Structures are given as C-alpha cells and as structure tokens.
Amino acid sequence: MEKGKSKSVFAQAQSTIPGGVNSPVRAFRAVGGEPIFMESASGAYMTDLDGNQYIDLINSWGPMILGHGNTLISDAVKEAVTKSLSFGTPTYAEVEMAELICSMVPSIEKVRMVNSGTEATMSAIRVARGYTKRDKIIKFEGCYHGHGDSFLIAAGSGAATMGEPDSPGVTRGTAQDTLTVAYNDMEALKATVAENKDEVAAIILEPVAGNMGCVTPVDGYLQAMRQLCDEEGIVLIFDEVMTGFRLAPGGAQELYGVTPDMTTLGKIIGGGMPVGAYGGKTEIMDMVSPKGPVYQAGTLSGNPVAMAAGLQMLRFLNENRSLYQQLESTQQKIVAGFKSNMDKLGLNYSINAVGSMFSIFFTDQSVKDFETAKSSDLEVFGKYFNAMLERGVYLAPSQYETLFLSTAIGEAEIEKIVTSNYEALKEIHS
Numbered sequence: 209m210e211k212g213k214s215k216s217v218f219a220q221a222q223s224t225i226p227g228g229v230n231s232p233v234r235a236f237r238a239v240g241g242e243p244i245f246m247e248s249a250s251g252a253y254m255t256d257l258d259g260n261q262y263i264d265l266i267n268s269w270g271p272m273i274l275g276h277g278n279t280l281i282s283d284a285v286k287e288a289v290t291k292s293l294s295f296g297t298p299t300y301a302e303v304e305m306a307e308l309i310c311s312m313v314p315s316i317e318k319v320r321m322v323n324s325g326t327e328a329t330m331s332a333i334r335v336a337r338g339y340t341k342r343d344k345i346i347k348f349e350g351c352y353h354g355h356g357d358s359f360l361i362a363a364g365s366g367a368a369t370m371g372e373p374d375s376p377g378v379t380r381g382t383a384q385d386t387l388t389v390a391y392n393d394m395e396a397l398k399a400t401v402a403e404n405k406d407e408v409a410a411i412i413l414e415p416v417a418g419n420m421g422c423v424t425p426v427d428g429y430l431q432a433m434r435q436l437c438d439e440e441g442i443v444l445i446f447d448e449v450m451t452g453f454r455l456a457p458g459g460a461q462e463l464y465g466v467t468p469d470m471t472t473l474g475k476i477i478g479g480g481m482p483v484g485a486y487g488g489k490t491e492i493m494d495m496v497s498p499k500g501p502v503y504q505a506g507t508l509s510g511n512p513v514a515m516a517a518g519l520q521m522l523r524f525l526n527e528n529r530s531l532y533q534q535l536e537s538t539q540q541k542i543v544a545g546f547k548s549n550m551d552k553l554g555l556n557y558s559i560n561a562v563g564s565m566f567s568i569f570f571t572d573q574s575v576k577d578f579e580t581a582k583s584s585d586l587e588v589f590g591k592y593f594n595a596m597l598e599r600g601v602y603l604a605p606s607q608y609e610t611l612f613l614s615t616a617i618g619e620a621e622i623e624k625i626v627t628s629n630y631e632a633l634k635e636i637h638s
C-alpha cells in the first residue's frame with residue numbers, strides 16, 4: 209500500500225501541530241507506524257491522500273452511526289448554512305433539539321447544549337457539586353470522560369494509550385477530589401463511599417466502558433449503583449457520550465433499564481458536528497445559570513449548523529429503531545467470524561461486545577475492568593492493527609478504545625473484515 213502523501217504531510221505537520229495531530233490517539237504511537245491522513249469518506253469507506261480505501265471501524269470515534277455522507281444530514285447542514293453559520297441568539301432548532309432529547313433519553317427532563325463531550329462532563333460535575341454542596345467525585349479506573357482536569361486521574365483512552373493516565377498540569381487539589389475505583393467492583397465502590405460519607409457529590413461512569421476497550425457492566429452492577437446513590441444522596445451520572453443513541457435510541461440507560469440522575473452526551477448527537485449536551489432531572493438542571501447559580505456558558509453553544517445536523521440524525525434514529533437490531537446482527541456476525549477464525553488457528557483471545565461496540569483483547573483473561581484490559585499483549589495488538597490496515601480495515605489505533613459499527617457496513621464488508629482478521633491473526637502468529 210503506497211502511503212507517501214500521508215507520510216510527507218505528517219512530516220510537515222510536526223512543525224506546527226504538537227505531535228503532528230490534533231488528538232493524541234490519532235498519532236499511531238501505540239501501534240507503530242505513522243498516521244494515515246484521510247481525504248474523503250463515503251458509506252462504510254474512508255479514502256486516504258494516496259487513494260487507498262479502508263473499511264471504517266471507528267466511524268469518527270462513534271458519531272457516524274449511519275456511515276459517511278448521509279444526505280439527510282448533509283442536506284440539512286447545507287440549508288442551515290444558507291441562513292447563518294451562527295447567530296449568538298436563541299434559535300427554534302435548539303428548542304426542537306431539547307424536546308427530542310428529552311423524549312428519547314429516559315433520565316433527561318431538561319438539557320443544556322455544549323460543544324463537546326468534555327464540556328458536557330465538566331459541566332455536569334459542576335452542577336452535581338452545586339446541587340449537593342459536596343466536593344468529591346468518584347470515577348472508575350480506565351473510564352475516560354474527556355480532558356477536564358478532574359477526570360485525568362486513572363483515565364482511559366489516549367491517556368492510557370500514551371501511558372499518562374494521571375496528567376501533569378492537574379493540580380494536587382483537583383486530584384484530591386477525584387476518587388477512583390475499579391470498574392465492575394461493587395464492594396470497592398461501597399467501601400469508598402463509606403470512607404467518604406456525605407462528601408461525595410457524584411459518581412460518574414461509562415455505563416458501557418469504551419475507553420479501556422469495550423467493557424460491559426456485570427449483571428446487577430448498574431442497578432446496585434443506582435440504589436447506593438439513592439441511599440447516600442449522591443448524583444449518579446451516566447457518561448453516555450459514546451453509548452448515547454448508539455446502544456439504543458435512549459442509550460445504555462434504556463438498554464439496561466437503569467435511570468441515572470444526570471446524563472452526558474456527545475458524538476452522535478451532533479451527527480458529525482462538534483456538539484455535546486448534559487441533562488437530567490429538572491430539580492438538578494434548574495441549578496444551571498440563568499435559572500440557578502451554577503455558571504456554564506458557550507459562545508457557539510446550540511450552533512444552528514450543528515443543531516441541524518444533530519436533529520436530522522436523532523430524528524432518523526428515533527423513527528428507524530430497527531436499525532439497532534441491524535447493527536447488533538452485524539456485530540454478532542463479525543464476532544462469530546472472529547471466534548471461528550481463532551478456533552481454526554488455535555488461539556483464545558478475549559472479545560467483548562454489546563450492540564454496535566466491540567473489542568478484541570490479546571489475552572485469554574475475561575476482561576471486566578482496567579486491570580484485566582491491561583493484561584492484553586500490546587505488542588501483538590500493534591501487529592494486528594497494522595496487518596488489518598494493510599488489508600484495508602481501519603481499526604482504532606489503540607487497544608484502549610472500542611470499535612464502532614455503522615449501518616453502512618453490509619455483507620460484503622463483514623466478509624472482508626472477517627477474512628482480514630483470519631489472515632492478520634495467521635500472519636502475526638506465523
């Protein structure tokens with residue numbers, strides 16, 4: 209595969225962009241080699257600067273659930289652009305968006321639009337702190353909630369990929385207020401809450417973790433957490449930036465039947481544009497300025513172009529609910545294919561999957577938390593990533609990320625993914 213143009217643009221980028229990329233995991237540091245610069249994308253495929261095509265299994269890290277180039281969304285964007293790129297005043301599209309989100313996501317009675325998932329989680333914990341008048345928050349090892357200072361403690365995603373889960377630049381004072389617990393360990397969570405009685409404002413988690421690879425909640429875990437928060441007056445926040453509108457129209461909270469007090473959203477909600485949101489019970493959301501005293505604002509929040517894209521996306525998902533079965537069936541076929549490949553090759557790697565999210569871990573341990581995720585052989589992962597890339601399948605360039613499917617992936621792509629997996633596994637074990 210010729211990659212000369214990507215190579216030369218990456219060299220050029222080093223002089224003006226830190227590390228040559230605008231988000232660390234894009235840099236391929238964890239898998240060796242150099243990043244591929246994309247030129248265009250359509251349906252299930254991305255095309256790079258050198259004209260190579262790849263089946264896309266990251267889908268912009270989640271947002272492109274319908275694949276690339278969906279005309280419903282691009283037409284809505286074109287129309288919005290003709291009216292204005294930004295007013296800095298309220299618009300009707302924001303009201304339509306708020307009503308749609310409230311009708312789709314069980315926990316949300318009121319919602320505030322922001323510009324990214326990071327803004328959503330940062331704002332949500334500020335509101336939870338204001339509401340409870342407590343300072344501490346609990347997060348889980350290997351979960352990632354964006355790059356807000358409070359969350360860069362035992363963080364997953366790029367922080368884990370770069371080996372810096374506790375980032376320099378976060379003050380000791382901030383770090384002290386973030387308590388961390390192993391994912392899926394209810395006893396450890398109860399003990400931490402007991403040790404910090406009446407001091408914990410919020411427990412925030414990815415209800416299905418995607419930032420240490422895909423890790424699902426064990427049976428009863430989310431329910432037990434709900435009960436604990438009720439008993440202790442703690443605000444339960446589901447960070448559904450990844451899982452929102454992806455695992456079900458109402459997100460993981462609909463799939464698992466557990467309603468948090470607050471929810472953070474991003475990715476799919478913008479249809480590919482930079483958008484985030486946080487919402488929850490009226491009583492809590494009425495703490496937000498100008499209704500309440502907790503300040504949060506944004507020059508471009510509720511941007512009309514982003515609202516146009518997001519509205520089309522959410523309306524489509526709401527009205528075409530059978531696509532969630534289609535996505536699940538695509539995932540099941542791929543995972544069954546991978547398992548059969550491993551049987552043929554005498555391998556026993558671990559696969560986690562739910563809906564349209566899945567990960568293969570290069571370990572024979574069952575992966576249920578960050579510790580077990582870290583038992584994956586990262587060297588083998590790097591070889592696997594590159595072997596798949598050479599065959600035209602673009603995976604997340606880190607073990608500590610989930611893969612995302614889109615509805616554009618059909619039978620031909622499933623076959624190509626499964627065949628590539630067989631060849632890649634065979635090649636790296638020969």
Ligand SMILES: Cc1ncc(COP(=O)(O)O)c(C=O)c1O
Binds near residue numbers: 326327414
């Ligand atoms: C669960 C989760 N929360 C928050 C974020 C932060 O979102 P953003 O990258 O849009 O700031 C991400 C992704 O980056 C995420 O996966």
Ligand SMILES: N[C@H](C=O)CCC(=O)O
Binds near residue numbers: 232269365450
């Ligand atoms: N895991 C991150 C978000 O989901 C990956 C995207 C990024 O940080 O660039």
